[in-house]
Each structure stands twice: as C-alpha cells, then as structure tokens.
Amino acid sequence: MPIELKMPALSPTMEEGTLAKWLVKAGDTVKSGDILAEIETxxxxxxxxxxxxxxxxxxxxxxxSDGVKVGTVIATMSGDDDSAHPGPAKAEAVPPASGSDAKEEAPTKTSTPQAGGTGPKDQGGQSPAPKDAADRVKASPLAKKIAEQAGVDLKTLTGTGPGGRIVKADVEQSRPTLGATQPVPPASGSDAKEVLNQTSTPQAGGAGPQGQGGQSPFTTDIPHERQKLTNIRKTIARRLTESKQQVPHIYLTVDIRLDALLKLRGEINTALADRGVKVSVNDMLVKALALSLLEVPACNVTYTPAEMIQYHRADISVAVSTPSGLITPIVVDAGHKAISAISTEMKVLADKAKAGKLQPHEYVGGTASISNMGMMGIKQFDAVINPPQGMIMAIGAGEQRPYVVDNALAIATVMSATGSFDHRAIDGADGAQLMGAFKRLVEAPLGLVA
Incomplete structure (x- = not known):
C-alpha cells in the first residue's frame, strides 16, 4: 500500500508553506532520516x-509551488513490499506554470484524442480552451481578472497553459493595447517577477496617470517589477499590522553614555582573544536588557484579555535582518548567561537565521525584544512590539555629542534607546523604571559581569 507524504507543520504557526525544492525524484530509494525536500515556512x-x-x-x-496547505499529499512512496511489485507508471508532476498557474497543485491530464483524428484544434494548431464539468472555461485566476476588467470573453480564447488552460499572456495577446490602457491586478505565482514596462495614459484634463475617480492605477510609466511575497514577509506584515492595530504603544526614550561600556568591551575582548571570542556592543546590551527585566518584573509580562502573565526569566528576542526579512532568534535566560556565552550563541543564531535554518524552538517565544539599528547610522527610532511580548527596546547609534559629565559640558559617546511598551500591561511609571535600570547598567557596565 503506498505511503502518503504530506506537507508537514514545521512550526507552531504554520498553516501553509512553499515547497521550495525537492531533493529526491520518482524512483529514488530513501530511508528514515533522509532529507526529502526544503520547505519554506x-x-x-x-x-x-x-x-x-x-x-x-x-x-x-x-x-x-506556494500556498500548499499543511496536510496536503505532496508525494507518494512505496514501502519495501510495494517496491517489489511496482504498479503502473504514474504521470510526472507538472512544473510550476507561468503566471498565477504556479499555485495549481495537481497536474492536468492530457485530453483523449478523438476517433479518426487528434482532437479539435483551431487553425493555429492549438487546442481550444477546455471546459470543466460545469462547462466553464478553464483559466487561471489572474487571466480571469484581467479578462473581466478588459471585457474579454474567455470562451473566444485558446489557452496555451498546461492542458490548454488560459493564462495571463493569452488574454493580453487578444487585446494588443490591453497592457497599455488597463491597470494590471497584483500578480500571483511566477508572474510576480515579471517586469512591467507599461505606460498609463493620462486622462484629459488630469494631472497624471489617474482615473476619473482620482485613484492611481497599479502601474505607472516608471519601469518596475513585481516580486512575490515570501511566507516570512507575509507573516511580518500580518503580525506587525495586528500589533499596531491592537496594541496601544507608549514610547519612552533615554540618552545613555557609552564610554565606560566601550572601554569594558575592549578589555573583555583582549582577555578573550585567545579563545576566539569577540563580544559586540549588542551582546552587552542584550545582557543589560535581560537584567533590567529581572529588576523590573512588571515589564517582563504578556497581556491577555483574561489575565496577565509575568515571567521569572528573561528570554531576549534579538532582531536579525535576513534576505527574506526580519526574524528574532532568542537568547534564552540571557540574564544568567555570561556576556561571552551570549556572544557565542548570537553568532550561531544569526548565521542560522540568515541561512533560513532556524528551528522553531530558536525563534518561538521570548519575553521581550531588542532591535539595534545603530550600526546603520540611525540615531533614534520607535520599534513595533512583537506580540505577545509586552515591550521592545530600540537602540540607536552611539555618536559623539555634547554631554554633561561631572556637572560640566563635555564631549561623550552617547546613544538614544527607546522602549516601546504595551500600555495595556505596562504603566508609564513601570516603563520609566525599566529605562532607568537599563541606562544605569549600560553607564556602569561592571554590573553586567558581576
């Protein structure tokens, strides 16, 4: 009996995924533990x-193929008993089609030739658009949308997609001026990478490429391209939108002198040079935030409509920029780890994040976050809270500024740090107390190694 291989749930929040790459093919023999495919969650x-x-x-x-639901059968495998008596040959999987056909999950069967011929064809030798059981023309969603907007009757077209399916190009070719006069809806599937150099015609008396309703079309006279959203980018968009819509943010900013921390960092790196450890400023700030949360537990919380959850350990989610988007690997129990251990752990986590190899337990959870854009020259910013966490610390660049030192104006290395707090769970006074503890630890950094 064949074994069904189903799209797995590879993370707690995964509902669908992209089958990025097959590492096996039909006929390959596999054993338990072999890697079959790479899946983008x-x-x-x-x-x-x-x-x-x-x-x-x-x-x-x-x-x-993207948008493959968890539990969908993506392949079949015969066991040892089945392989000795192979069944009839199976059709190969259809490769991703152009346009929005890329999301079609099942291969399209070939039509059976009519007796005495090869089936009805038009003068160009292509099969007419096939129809399903309800006598509806088979066409991709994108082709249907373009045809509807352009007033094109799909029944008059011949499909060039798999199994004679009508795709975007078929509709556009039926109206040579379609691409220049009609706004094209957002692409799906492999259409997402198509470069569009379409020119919108300004309305008479108008101020540019806009319709009578005053809305700009999807395309302009500027050359551009459309890029398919990755699952990571979709998740970022959904979660941050929910955060700004549902979480009342309060922002508190402090200026912090860094000179003592920079001096201590240099001494630590000199002492650890023979061990191959190089501590960054961010490693020290992760430790400072963790200790601050343990000192002010009212900020180490999660709000729910029914209760408040207060944590007795500080697990710090650290924002890491990757080619696919932002992800936050977690330094577990950072308050009780040495700075050198945090440094070593962060290097491993950052490398895995950029390679897309983080495991769910390495990024799911965390009690608070830190996001450092100082290395990019950003002086100060307000970060968006990562639900269900109650706060995030935004770190700006350390720079030479006039600063009062020992009651006298001097030049010091100063950075701005801004805490974003969920005001449902954290009062302004508690947030201010946390910011004060963070400032004190960074300006007197021996407390980070005590």
Whole structure:
C-alpha cells in the first residue's frame, strides 16, 4: 500500500508553506532520516525528513509551488513490499506554470484524442480552451481578472497553459493595447517577477496617470517589477499590522553614555582573544536588557484579555535582518548567561537565521525584544512590539555629542534607546523604571559581569 507524504507543520504557526525544492525524484530509494525536500515556512526554510523507508513513487506537488496547505499529499512512496511489485507508471508532476498557474497543485491530464483524428484544434494548431464539468472555461485566476476588467470573453480564447488552460499572456495577446490602457491586478505565482514596462495614459484634463475617480492605477510609466511575497514577509506584515492595530504603544526614550561600556568591551575582548571570542556592543546590551527585566518584573509580562502573565526569566528576542526579512532568534535566560556565552550563541543564531535554518524552538517565544539599528547610522527610532511580548527596546547609534559629565559640558559617546511598551500591561511609571535600570547598567557596565 503506498505511503502518503504530506506537507508537514514545521512550526507552531504554520498553516501553509512553499515547497521550495525537492531533493529526491520518482524512483529514488530513501530511508528514515533522509532529507526529502526544503520547505519554506512562515519563519524559515526547513528540511523535510523521511520517517519511513521505501521508494518514491510519484511527486504530486512540484517544487516552487506556494500556498500548499499543511496536510496536503505532496508525494507518494512505496514501502519495501510495494517496491517489489511496482504498479503502473504514474504521470510526472507538472512544473510550476507561468503566471498565477504556479499555485495549481495537481497536474492536468492530457485530453483523449478523438476517433479518426487528434482532437479539435483551431487553425493555429492549438487546442481550444477546455471546459470543466460545469462547462466553464478553464483559466487561471489572474487571466480571469484581467479578462473581466478588459471585457474579454474567455470562451473566444485558446489557452496555451498546461492542458490548454488560459493564462495571463493569452488574454493580453487578444487585446494588443490591453497592457497599455488597463491597470494590471497584483500578480500571483511566477508572474510576480515579471517586469512591467507599461505606460498609463493620462486622462484629459488630469494631472497624471489617474482615473476619473482620482485613484492611481497599479502601474505607472516608471519601469518596475513585481516580486512575490515570501511566507516570512507575509507573516511580518500580518503580525506587525495586528500589533499596531491592537496594541496601544507608549514610547519612552533615554540618552545613555557609552564610554565606560566601550572601554569594558575592549578589555573583555583582549582577555578573550585567545579563545576566539569577540563580544559586540549588542551582546552587552542584550545582557543589560535581560537584567533590567529581572529588576523590573512588571515589564517582563504578556497581556491577555483574561489575565496577565509575568515571567521569572528573561528570554531576549534579538532582531536579525535576513534576505527574506526580519526574524528574532532568542537568547534564552540571557540574564544568567555570561556576556561571552551570549556572544557565542548570537553568532550561531544569526548565521542560522540568515541561512533560513532556524528551528522553531530558536525563534518561538521570548519575553521581550531588542532591535539595534545603530550600526546603520540611525540615531533614534520607535520599534513595533512583537506580540505577545509586552515591550521592545530600540537602540540607536552611539555618536559623539555634547554631554554633561561631572556637572560640566563635555564631549561623550552617547546613544538614544527607546522602549516601546504595551500600555495595556505596562504603566508609564513601570516603563520609566525599566529605562532607568537599563541606562544605569549600560553607564556602569561592571554590573553586567558581576
């Protein structure tokens, strides 16, 4: 009996994923633990391992297919008993189609030739657009949308997609001026990378490429391209939108003198040079935030409509920029770890994040976050809280500024730090207390190594 290989749930929040790459093909023999595919989740690209032994019978979902729901059968495999008596040959999986056909999950069957011929064709030798059981023309969602906007009857078109399916190009070719006069809806599937050099015609008496309703069309006379959203980018957009809509933010900023911390960092790195450890300013700030949360536990919380959850350990989510978008690997129990241990751990986590190899336990959770844009020259910014956490610390650049030192004006290295707090859970006074503790620890950094 064939074994069904289903799209796995590789993270707690995963509902669908992109089958980024198959590492096996039909006919390959696999054993438990072999890597079958790479799957892009809402957080990272992860490996899909085999749990049984057998032979891959059929690939049902082609690599590159996105929006594949968890639990969807993506391939079948025969066990040892089945492989000795192979069944009839199966059709190969259809590769991702152009345009919005890329999201089609199942291959399209070839029509059976009519008796005495090869089936009805038009003069160009292409099969007319096939119809489904309800006698509806088979067309991709994007093709249908463009046709509807342009007033094109799909029944008059011949499809060039898999199985004669009508795709975007078929509709556009039926109206040579369509691309120049009609706004094109957002692309899906592999249409997302298509470069569009379409020119919108200004309305008479108007001020540019706008319709009578005053709304700009999707395309302008500026050359551009559309890029498909990754699952990570979709998750970032959804979660941050929810955060700004549902979480009342309060922002508190302090200026912090860094000279003592920079001096201590240099001494630590000199002492640890033979161990190959190089501590960064951010490693020290992670430790400072963790200790501040333990000192002010009223800020180490999560709000729910029914109760408040207060944590007795500070797990710090550290924002890391990756090619796919922002992700926040976690330094667990940072308040009780040495700065050198935090440094070593962060290097490993950052490398895995940029390679898309983080495991769920390495980024799910955290009691508070820190985001440092100082290395990019940003002086000060307000970060968006990462729900369900109650706060995030935004770190600006350390720079030479006039600063009062021992009651006299001097030049010091100063940075601005801004805490964003969930005002449902954290009062302004508690937030101010946390910012004060953070400032004190950074300006007197021996407390970080005591």
């Amino acid at each position: 809402d957080k990272a690209t992860m490996e899909f391992e085999a749990v049984d032994e057998g032979t891959i019978s059929e690939i049902l979902v082609a690599e590159g």
